[in-house]
């Protein structure tokens with residue numbers, strides 16, 4: 714009996730709390746400035762019948778690329794290009810994709826991780842890609858090293874290629 718009463722009290726408290734504070738709140742793109750959409754258009758090469766990964770989705774990474782205390786966002790697109798957004802505060806973002814590379818090589822991006830791979834205190838960006846193709850250049854992952862000025866330099870040296878969805882392998886040996 715005591716247990717049942719306790720459960721009712723806890724349930725009431727949770728209900729009241731849930732009514733007062735919504736768990737999530739929608740921020741419309743008109744306010745946020747984020748217009749990225751991972752639109753999939755089926756074609757002979759990309760469809761769920763012949764390629765299971767067609768609807769696995771893209772990815773998103775949140776990290777502070779300019780060390781201003783605000784989490785910035787990187788979206789990976791499948792058939793659309795990747796996009797990088799700088800957080801300007803108050804849930805407003807600025808698309809700074811052009812700062813990543815002038816002409817980023819397009820492929821089927823499947824996931825992204827932000828990590829400081831060179832240990833300089835600035836987050837770098839690692840993008841995983843795959844395509845149903847024998848062209849390995851379209852399946853090579855991309856590593857972008859942070860130049861500390863909102864621009865990045867692509868570094869292919871440590872990138873693998875394959876069928877990765879989300880991956881980051883760090884080396885702790887100085888000679889690798």
Ligand SMILES: [Ca+2]
Nearest residue numbers: 777778779783
């Ligand atoms: Ca930031």
Ligand SMILES: [Ca+2]
Nearest residue numbers: 829831833835
């Ligand atoms: Ca770094």
